[in-house]
Amino acid sequence: MDTMKPQYRTYVQVMLLSLACVILIWLADAVLDARYTSQTLWQSLLSLRPHEYILRGILVFLGLMVALESTVLWEARARVRRQLEESEAKYRALFEAAPAGVFLELLDGTIVECNDRAAEMLGYTKEELCGKRAADVVPPEIAQTFPAFVERELRDGWAMVEAKAKRKDGSIFPTEVGTRLVHLAGVPYVVVYVQDITARKEAEMALAAEKERLRVTLRSIGEGVITSDVDGRVLLMNPIAEELTGWRQEEALGLPMDQVMHTLDPVSREVLPPGTLAVLADGRPKPLERYECVLVGKDGREHVVLETIAPIRDDAGRALGAVVVFRDITEQRKMEEERQRALRLGSLAKVASGIAHDFRNYLSSILTNVSLAELCLDQPAEAREAIRRVRQAIKLAQSLTEQLLLFSSGREPERRPGNIADVIAGAAELATSGTSVTCRLSLPPDLWLISMDVTQMNQAISNLVLNAVQAMSQQGVVDIVAENLFLPENSALPLPAGPYVHIAIRDYGPGIRPDDLPHIFDPYFTTRPNGTGLGLSVAHSVVQRHGGHLTVESIPNQGSTFHIYLPAAEPASSTTAAPIMERPAAEHQHRVLVLDDDEALCISLSLALNYLGYYAECARTGEEALARFEKARAAGQPFHAVIVDLAIAGAGMDGKQAAQQILQRDPDARLIVTSGLQDDPAFCRYQEWGFAAALAKPFDISDVVRTLQHVLGLSSRTQLGG
Incomplete structure (x- = not known):
């Protein structure tokens, strides 16, 4: 029986129960039969009519079945009633707890039922709303659309629309309405869901206003703006960006940023990688600083721009994309070049004036001494002295020419090991010639050799000594000290560790003004009326080309000291110069x-x-x-x-x-x-x-x-x- 279905098992149990009842009645009748006294129980049982008991069993079975079915039916009805009550309570709870207003309406729009949210939204009580027509709670112009709306409901079974609703106080507010056709007890009803979207509409209006402000702002600013997504593809461009790149926003949307922003290095002309991907890849929180590049437009036109790239991130720090802001500085660069050109022309005019002044002096000296030599032909000593002064003036003119060539061409030095002490001594003698300035030299005999271009180094040292002499107003003392120096690692000087020759040239003049100190090595900079502004800049350039370093320190009213650091070659060996101005042994031999x-x-x-x-x-x-x-x-x-x-x-x-x-x-x-x-x-x-x-x-x-x-x-x- 365990394998039987429950309903069959119940029927069998009832049948067995009925059979047991019939048997009990049969036994009772047999016992109570008067003949039982004279017969055995078995004989008494057999003397009774069996069909009567079978009929009684059937009646008992039917009675029990009726009672059983009544009980089962009652329990089923009770269970269904409980389920209906639970379902109604559940759906009533959902109905009342729904965030939207819910109405149950007839097809003619009569409101049969509504939840609390619907009544609250419209400003009525539930009792006031029930029995009203839907047309009573919407503006008249909306009510006119109801027939078409109901027709769509009947056709499709549902509908969704945004519509205006009217509160009890007459105020109008936006809603989103959804409907669905249902049948309850064979009667068609319409379930209406109404959501107050006032906040959403206000947010949409605020967003639209913000977008409009952004659009106006982007159109108004004078810089190009392009935004991209996390993959570096264009999302937005303002008109300035369209003008500079040659791409319209409709064309550029979705394109890779490097295709729209084609940029080159302004010096090497190499194509620059897309900076948006770099900014997004390294996760930097700050924008990439402005840098100058050449933007090549779609039409091939070039613009010099200053570009800044910044990541766009949400509140959690997740990358949403990047924004590129760039400003056209082409005209600014042209104006800057024109200004620099004008400054150079002005500086060149000043330099030319100083050079012309110096050359006039040299030429005057040459002409005067040549004339003097002609007058003193009968006095050899006087003539030789005049010729010596001519040679000296020519050397000065040659020195000035060398400075101009060094400054203009930037020729690399042709270096050979040499004794810097000889260069210093010669430069000091030449610079102090014709003045009342005395050079005190401290040049140790074991000074290391320098790998140098003698001509260039002589020019540099001469310029520095001449600057010191001029600072002394042509009288006084200039100290020149040279020493061997080994620079250690991590020295304060911008030079590698190793052996150097350090030269200090000190004057005791008025010193250099603090405002002028940062500019004294600038080309054309001079504080003297007849100066060319080339001397110190040439000296600085020559020292740098020799792998050295030139610095200056100055104290007002106490003088200035120029420090030269030159890499040493190897320990100096003494050389003796031999006279060369001798005639060959046999004339016209070569x-x-x-x-x-x-x-x-x-x-x-x-x-x-x-x-x-x-x-x-x-x-x-x-x-x-x-x-x-x-x-x-x-x-x-x-x-x-x-x-x-x-x-x-x-x-x-x-x-x-x-x-x-x-x-x-x-x-x-x-x-x-x-x-x-x-x-x-x-x-x-x-x-x-x-x-x-x-x-x-x-x-x-x-x-x-x-x-x-x-x-x-x-x-x-x-x-x-x-």
């Missing part, structure tokens, strides 16, 4: 060809060389030099050396071409290049061009002879003019 388009220089140089025992010929053009060279070779009297000026005026062969032609004819020819343009590759790297030596203009005859002796193997010393 033949020299001079190619220069300056007639005066050609004549004076050839005369000087002839006087010193050389045989010299001049050529004014490359073609003439080549012809003379060929003629001498054909005659069996070739030139031992050829001095070639690079810059030859005219449309013919220049110095480089002439030199190449000579070397093609005679690869063993010994050529000396000379030029006033020391940044020419043929001069800077003369050996690569086939020259044996280089001689910088302006030069003295001693420089020419020294170079010739080196090239011709007459002396073991190297040329000094290269």
Whole structure:
């Protein structure tokens, strides 16, 4: 019986119960039968009529079944009633607790039921609302749309719309209405859900107003603005951004930022990576600082812009995207360049005035002393002194020219190990010549050698000493001290650790004003009426090119001290200079060809060389030099050396071409290049061009002879003019 269904098991139990009742009645009748006294119980039972008891059993079974079904039916009805009550309570709770107003209406709009929220929303009691029509709680213009609304409900079974509602006090407010058609007990009803969306509408209006303010702001500001999502794709652009990039917002939406913002490095012209992805990738909370770049528009136009990129994050710090703000500074840069150009022109005018003043003085000195030498031809001592002063004035003019060349070309130094003490002594003598200033030198004999370009370093030291002399008003004492110094690691100076030569040049003048101190190494800066503003800037540049450092300290009314730090090469070895202005043992033993388009220089140089025992010929053009060279070779009297000026005026062969032609004819020819343009590759790297030596203009005859002796193997010393 355990495997039977519950209802079948109940029926079997009732049948067994009925059978038991019939058997009990049967036994009772048998016992009570009068014949039982004279018969056995079994005989009494068999004497009774069985069909009567079967009928009784059926009646008992039916009675029990009726009672059972009545009980089951009652329990079922009670259970259904409880379920209905629970369901009604549940849905009543949901109905009343719903955040929206809920109405139950007939198809004609009559309100049958509503929840508390609906009554509260409209300002009525539930009793007041029930029985009203829906048209009574909406504005008239909304009520006119009800027929179409009901038609859609009947067709689709539901509807959703935004509509105005009217409170009991007559005020109007926005709502969102949803309806659904239901059937209850065969009667069609409409369930209406009404949500007050006043707050949402106010938020939407505020958001729309904020968007409008943002739109107006973005349209009004003079900077381009582009926003992107977390993948670096464009979301928004303002009109300035559209104008500068050449992209309309509709075209750019969804495109990668680097496609719309195509930027280049302003110096290298390399394409810059998209900064938005970098800002988002590294999670930086702060914006990327403004940096200058070139923005290439869709149409190829270029704008110089200042760009800032910042991440956009929510309150939790999660990245939502990035914003790029950029400002067109093209015109600003042009104006700045014009201003700088005007400043340079003004500075150049000032420099030119100072240079003209100095050159006038030098030329006046030269002319005066030449005239004096002519007058003193019968007095050799006086004539030689006048010529010495001419040479000194020329040296000063040469020094000024070298400064201009150093400053304008920035030529890298041709460094060789040398004794800086000799340079300091020579510069001090030259700077104090003709003044009442005395230089006190402290130059130890074991001073380390410096790897230097002697010409450039002499210029730098001379400028610093001359500055000190001028600060002393042409009288007083200038102290120059040099020492070996080993800089340790982490020194305060911006120099690597190692051996250096430290030179201190101190004057006792009025000092440098604190306002002027940061600018004294600036080009063209000068505090003197006739100064060029080149001396200290050239000195600073030369020291830096030699891997050194130049600083200054100054105390008002106590003077200034310039400190020079130059990397040492190796311990200095003493060298003894030998006289070079001597005639060769046999006159006209060596033949020299001079190619220069300056007639005066050609004549004076050839005369000087002839006087010193050389045989010299001049050529004014490359073609003439080549012809003379060929003629001498054909005659069996070739030139031992050829001095070639690079810059030859005219449309013919220049110095480089002439030199190449000579070397093609005679690869063993010994050529000396000379030029006033020391940044020419043929001069800077003369050996690569086939020259044996280089001689910088302006030069003295001693420089020419020294170079010739080196090239011709007459002396073991190297040329000094290269």
